[in-house]
Amino acid sequence: MLNLPNWAYLGFFFVIPLISVLALSVSRGNPEIGYSYTWPLHWGEFSDAIRTYHVQLVRSFWYGIASTVFTLAIAYPVAYWIAFYGGRNKSTYLFLVLLPFFVSYIIRTLAWQFILSDQGIVLGHLKDWGLLSQNFHILSTSWAVIWGLTYNSIPFYVLPLYVAIERIDRRVVRAANDLYANTTWTFLKVILPLSVTGIFAGFLLTFVTNVGDYVNQQVLGGTGTYMIGSVIQDSFFTNQDYPMASALSSILMLLLLVCIWLYARTFGSEAIQDYA
Amino acid sequence: MSEQSDHETPRELAGLEVDPALFRGLTGRRTSRRGFMQAGAGAAGALGLSSILAACGVAGTKANSKKAASFDWEAWWKKQKPTKQLIFANWPYYIDTSNNGKDHPSLDMFTKATGINVSYKEVIQNNAPFYAQIAPVLQAGQATGYDIIVITNGWQLTQLLENAWIVPVWMEKVPNFQKYASASVKDPTYNPQSKYGLVWQSGFTGIGYNPKLTGREITSVNDLWDPKFKGHIGMMSDNTELGSIGLLKLGINPPTSNQSDWNKARDILNQQKPLVRQYYDQSYIDALQNGDIWISQAWSGDIYQANLKGYKDLKFVIPDQGVMYWHDNMLIPLHATNPLSALSWMNFYYTPKIAGIVADWVNYITPVPGAQQYVADVIKDSAVANSPLVFPTQADYAKAHDYYTFKNYNDFSNWNNTFNPIIQS
Secondary structure, three states: OOOHHHHHHHHHHHHHHHHHHHHHHOOEEEOOOEEEOOOOOOOHHHHHHHHHHHHHHHHHHHHHHHHHHHHHHHHHHHHHHHHHHOHHHHHHHHHHHHHHHHOOHHHHHHHHHHHOOOOOOOHHHHHHOOOOOOOOOOOOOHHHHHHHHHHHHHHHHHHHHHHHHHOOOHHHHHHHHHOOOOHHHHHHHHHHHHOHHHHHHHHHHHHHHHHOOOOHHHHHOOOOOOOHHHHHHHHHHHOOOHHHHHHHHHHHHHHHHHHHHHHHHHOOOHHHHHHO | OOOOOOOOOHHHHHOOOOOHHHHHHHHOOOOOHHHHHHHHHHHHHHHHHHHHHHOOOEEOOHHHHHHHOOOOHHHHHHHOOOOOEEEEEOOOOOOOOEOOOOEOHHHHHHHHHHOOEEEEEOOOOOHHHHHHHHHHHHHOOOOOOOOEEEEEOOHHHHHHHHOOOEEOOOHHHOHHHHHHOOHHHHOOOOOHHHOOEEEEEEEEEEEEEOHHHHOOOOOOHHHHHOHHHOOOEEEEOOHHHHHHHHHHHOOOOHHHOOHHHHHHHHHHHHHHHHHEEEEEOOOHHHHHHHOOOOEEEEEHHHHHHHHHHOOOOOEEEOOOOOEEEEEEEEEEEOOOOOHHHHHHHHHHHOOHHHHHHHHHHHOOEOOOOOHHHHHHHHHOOHHHHOOOOOOOOHHHHHOEEOOOOOOOHHHHHHHHHHHHHHHHO
8 A cells, every 4th residue: 555656656647648648549530620439449540650650660660779789889888997997986987978968958969960060070071081072971861860869878878787787796707707717708708697787777768769769860860761759749749640649659659668578588587677 | 693503583482483374364465466566557547448438539629610700809809908018929039139139129119119018938939839839728718828929821820710719900900011011911821811910020932052062053943853963952841841842843833732733742852852861940051051951942031141140152042933932920819818919019010110120130021111211221231121031022022922721631631641751751
């Protein structure tokens, strides 16, 4: 019974909105004539949504996976270094990682639009030195979007990884060294498996938010980079097509749950329970 | 440690022996955690389901327009009492400012002339989110808190009119409108006879380009389809702008177009797609300034302001096939608390002096042609007064086209379904 506030909170902020979204996606109508329900429930909206937007769905998951992998590749060395070699200044380094987040999300993304512009400070010089062709551009490509997603996810991955790596008992590492393991073996056999909980936590934060992102594509992307997050936003705000927007949101949620479940299965379900 | 052998529980030590089974039964939970979770989820689900069934269906807004058709607005206006307040919601950078953005000279002059205090709020960033903000309030029959809102012609404005959420303007109190307004804003297709609102500022959507990068002058909409500019063409992500320029290229006048015209426009826009670098919202101007794109659909005021900022290379051109002419309109929402103050401001604005002061700052197209004389002679700003971007010539107006006005939601939905796939795929 002490859990009642938890259940009330969960019910009010999670279950009821979830049911409302699902309910709206089976309703039919438009803002003029109102929305109503038919019996049997109209599931056609879901098949419509997948038929019209499957390209954007697949693309968003591809961007999500790519950006998560890149973020992991960048965040792991950073977290490892801070945990093992940070010494007394660990909190300072973590603060530095978090520092860009004091600036708003959209401005951070716009900054990359400035840095990566065709004749900007990075590409301009490379082009002047003849290392790149004049027509080369990073902005308005999918790689720019993936980089934007990666950049904005780095702190979300560094922090859980840092926590996980920090928790590793240093004596275990020393024991590995005593047993004739060199640095690579120690890392692969001891440190990496013990940090899996951090990888999973970071994955949840990064993958889920990146798949549904709608800002990076608008600022850094070009044609053929439209993501499902933008589609949902358009459906809701501009088109006022609430059943379609709800159906897309429900599908996205379901697919993300499937992905997380698959991930947990592959890397051992004890990882979730251990972290929980 | 003590000399106790093995593990003797404190209970055994004290000599109190309890049957373990009884002990478990007395202290175990009544329900297991799992059972509780299931019950909780079931209860919450039932709660949600009942909330749907209880509110089975949501009423539409069409009913409102039927009610409003017979409302006597003349009598309503006569009953209104003058007030000393005006709450004005507008887009950012859309009025003259001084003192680092803290003061607005035109509003101050209005306060001095009429005694009405103006609360100016730059809360409108885009039509759709703002409409989404005020629609539920108006649907519930409550006041939005604004006396004047500025909405661009488009679906949201049509919806506001359709739902009868806008108070018609009482023309008797706004004589300056008939006297000073330009002929092009007196009777717009989306708001016949300017019954429901008056134009605040207008603009052209034409072509912006950098002649140094394109290598030649641009004169036609077809130049946006030129393969030589491949990868350096920008188009707008607003599907009304995108669709309209497609229609213009085919020589179709958008207000009289139909679905088959839209399909033809969609086809040529799809042909253009491999050449387009990106479908931009307002950030095309940054890309033009950076040189990422050489040619783009553009708004007249943006190019003018870019020139002021130092990007003097950028030019705006009205193509041969025509230019799209959009208007931002001052509307009085239903249940506004100070409607007479709103009319007072509209009347005050539609004079060469005030319109000129605002035009000198905003650099979009003002609805008062007389302002040009004022800007040239009194403010002595010849750059603005002579600019065809702020004061277009008659020849420019001859090429201006209005947008297609949607008749109802299905119409709007058809337009979206035609043009969205170009931007979204």
